[in-house]
Amino acid sequence: MPVPKPHQFIVRLLATVCLTIPNLLWAQNLKETFDFANQLYEKRDFDGAANTYRRVIFFDKKEEFRKQCYKNIADCLYATQNFEEAADYYELAFYQQKTDSLKAEILFRKLSCFLLTNNFQYAEIELFSLPENLSESQKRRKTFYAAVLHFSTDRYEEAKKEFISLIDSTDLEAKQKILELFAKNEKISRLNPKTAQTLSMILPGLGQFYAGDVKNGFNSFLLTGGIITWGVLTAINSAARFDVFITMVPWFQRYYMGGYNKAAIIAENQKKKRRAKVYNQLLDVVSK
Structure with missing residues (x-):
């Protein structure tokens, strides 16, 4: 039997409400989850916040909060x-x-x-990707990152100019320090590692002295010299000199080559x- 028209309206209204309420409740729950993630972030619970933001992204089919979650x-x-x-999420x-x-802030x-x-x-790619219309503070940051990049990649002349440009032009003391x-x-x-190796081939321990490691230099010299001295004195007082030689050679080879x-x-x-010490001192100068 057909349903009267007033009853049809009520049925449709109830059906609409039944379909809408779950969506409203879910949207509310999703917002609560996002707010909870923000609270964790403010409390510096970064692991918990990151996992909660990921949960929001997974269930956010309408992308209401997803865009905010990536940077967070x-x-x-x-x-x-x-x-x-982190770099992958900054890309998103x-x-x-x-x-x-x-x-620009994301690129930084x-x-x-x-x-x-x-x-x-990849750091250099991001450096070149920065836009031209940067603020003054952003231009300074760009110069700073360029200085760090060039120092780290052995382009010291470029790094020197950039570090100097980061200080006040009237601060002659800081410039002189740089x-x-x-x-x-x-x-x-x-300081050449090959030179150090060659010197230690000529005289055990000399390469370590050249590198500034006095302790290991003495150790290498005394160990290798001690083995030779032991071998020579033992051979002089022994009839089986060849056996002494055979015994000494592996030990000499081990410490001589190892040295x-x-x-x-x-x-x-x-x-x-x-170099790390110099780098840290440079950072101290430009951060003052």
Whole structure:
């Protein structure tokens, strides 16, 4: 039997309400989840916040909150030093930004991620991707990142000009300090691991002394010299001199070869250590 028209209206109204209420409740729950993620972020629970933002993205079919979540997740990952994954989320966040200024901020963050992971090739790409219409503070940041990138990739002349441009032109003391640090860095570049290895081949321990590692230099000299001395004295007082020679050679070879190979490693490590010290001092000068 046909349903009367007033009853048809009520049935349709109830059907509409039944279909709409779950959607309204779900939207409310999704917003509550997003707000909860924001609260976790404010409390510096970055792992919890990132996981909650990911949950919002997964269930946000209408993309009401998704665009805001990408940058928030990236910031959480950056704060927890997960720089590689942070760079991926900054890439997603970049396309959600509406102004050049906000896009530049995302590029700066990506650039920082690549520098911190020593991914200098991608860092340079991001550096060149920065727009021209930057604010004064953003221009300074661009110069700073360029200086860091060029120093890290052994382009010291470019880095020197950029570090100098970061200080006040009237601060002659800071400028002189930067010039002295780059002069020191030039001396560090002269420290050659191959030279250290060759010197230790000529005289055990000499390569370590050249690299500035006195302790290992003495160890190498005394160990190798001690083996030779022991072999010679034992051979003089023994009838089986050939046997003494056979016994001595493997030990001599082990410490002699190990010594000159280690000299090259020590020289390389000393270069990195001294250069890192110069780099940190440069950062101190420009941050004042």
